[in-house]
Amino acid sequence: MARLNSNYLKLKAGYLFPEINRRVKAFTDSNPDGAARLIRCGIGDVTEPLPDSVRKAMHAAVDEMGVRESFKGYGPEQGYEFLRQAIAENDYRARGIDIANDEIFVSDGSKCDCGNILDIFGHDNRVAVMDPVYPVYVDTNVMAGHTGEGDASGLYGGLVYLACTAENGFVPSVPQEKVDLVYLCYPNNPTGATATRAQLTAWVEYALANDAVVLFDAAYEAYIRDPEIPHSIYEIPGARKCAIEFRSFSKNGGFTGVRCAFTVVPKDLECSTGSGDRRPLHPLWNRRFSTKFNGVGYVTQRAAEALYSGEGRAQVSALIRHYMGNAEILVAAAKDCGLATFGGTNAPYIWVRGPEGLTSWEIFDTVLNKANVVVTPGSGFGPAGEGYFRISSFNSRKNVEEVAARLRALEW
Numbered sequence: 001m002a003r004l005n006s007n008y009l010k011l012k013a014g015y016l017f018p019e020i021n022r023r024v025k026a027f028t029d030s031n032p033d034g035a036a037r038l039i040r041c042g043i044g045d046v047t048e049p050l051p052d053s054v055r056k057a058m059h060a061a062v063d064e065m066g067v068r069e070s071f072k073g074y075g076p077e078q079g080y081e082f083l084r085q086a087i088a089e090n091d092y093r094a095r096g097i098d099i100a101n102d103e104i105f106v107s108d109g110s111k112c113d114c115g116n117i118l119d120i121f122g123h124d125n126r127v128a129v130m131d132p133v134y135p136v137y138v139d140t141n142v143m144a145g146h147t148g149e150g151d152a153s154g155l156y157g158g159l160v161y162l163a164c165t166a167e168n169g170f171v172p173s174v175p176q177e178k179v180d181l182v183y184l185c186y187p188n189n190p191t192g193a194t195a196t197r198a199q200l201t202a203w204v205e206y207a208l209a210n211d212a213v214v215l216f217d218a219a220y221e222a223y224i225r226d227p228e229i230p231h232s233i234y235e236i237p238g239a240r241k242c243a244i245e246f247r248s249f250s251k252n253g254g255f256t257g258v259r260c261a262f263t264v265v266p267k268d269l270e271c272s273t274g275s276g277d278r279r280p281l282h283p284l285w286n287r288r289f290s291t292k293f294n295g296v297g298y299v300t301q302r303a304a305e306a307l308y309s310g311e312g313r314a315q316v317s318a319l320i321r322h323y324m325g326n327a328e329i330l331v332a333a334a335k336d337c338g339l340a341t342f343g344g345t346n347a348p349y350i351w352v353r354g355p356e357g358l359t360s361w362e363i364f365d366t367v368l369n370k371a372n373v374v375v376t377p378g379s380g381f382g383p384a385g386e387g388y389f390r391i392s393s394f395n396s397r398k399n400v401e402e403v404a405a406r407l408r409a410l411e412w
């Protein structure tokens with residue numbers, strides 16, 4: 001009989017969002033008035049429509065595809081030169097960061113890249129993740145067989161969990177022990193925290209000293225407003241030798257439904273072959289791309305390119321201003337409730353510590369039943385999130401103002 005990959009059976013069955021949906025459905029089925037008032041602030045998906053410059057570029061690209069002379073079939077697996085150039089130039093070289101066009105790999109999403117990257121690493125690495133954590137990093141390691149079984153709180157044997165707490169500003173210090181791969185995500189989902197230059201420098205120095213690789217998820221880079229906070233791990237000296245960076249057009253350009261992202265793999269980044277040799281990772285990732293991927297659609301890549309035009313940048317800024325305006329309103333409301341509130345200043349997520357003694361799911365139920373608002377329970381991202389909840393600022397202004405008013409009126 002054919003054997004399945006039994007690592008999948010260790011997965012905790014995507015517990016968080018199905019459980020949220022189950023509770024919301026139970027509430028709306030039994031409470032039609034509440035159902036009509038329901039506002040969702042739980043999901044990490046953008047709400048505002050695609051920028052005009054993007055739609056124009058897509059229409060033009062579709063027309064090119066309709067003409068024999070400009071029709072495009074398979075493109076380069078790693079991305080068209082026009083987009084790799086726009087990314088490397090605008091996101092990196094214009095900021096004084098040394099990244100070559102062919103170190104950029106254009107993909108259909110950072111979620112995919114964060115999972116696929118494990119293809120080019122061995123199976124005997126010690127892997128560290130943050131707690132609370134974006135579940136993709138953990139689940140893809142479970143699938144690849146890098147962990148033991150999960151326990152009741154959702155922690156897997158074999159992984160090193162780095163607790164992110166109010167005490168450490170939700171940025172873990174480097175561990176005493178040696179790890180080989182570490183996932184860092186800043187600005188962070190779910191805590192909305194950012195990492196300072198000094199904190200990122202400590203991680204880069206740790207990685208260089210331990211021959212470790214930092215997998216840096218910068219999906220929310222566009223939300224950084226504080227000029228002191230690095231936008232890229234490569235702003236830190238030495239990072240070209242120890243870090244891979246994931247970026248996405250999902251949260252800046254509103255591309256969650258269009259699908260385009262990229263990974264940066266510097267040519268200086270080397271890993272051990274297991275027999276003492278060091279070899280660069282770039283050719284492996286390049287080979288993986290050409291073997292298992294056939295590139296992002298031409299129309300989509302032209303859409304992404306448009307985000308770097310003058311008009312595109314102005315429209316992205318307007319989107320970010322909209323969401324961050326929402327964040328300000330939500331932060332103020334959470335503070336008015338007397339709750340300790342984090343994030344929301346350089347990230348679209350607000351991380352709130354609930355009233356003393358309530359679990360994250362108790363908070364979730366209270367906010368759902370009394371305010372008819374869906375938030376995300378912090379414990380769903382890991383045990384260190386217990387007692388917290390996440391509010392997303394991805395919403396219309398009208399909804400956010402209503403949510404703020406209901407939170408202020410809420411009697412816990």
Ligand SMILES: *Cc1c(COP(=O)(O)O)cnc(C)c1O
Binds near residue numbers: 185217250251260261
């Ligand atoms: C939204 C998000 C991404 C982007 O994923 P895509 O697949 O590019 O849409 C990556 N990382 C984190 C932590 C996110 O929240």
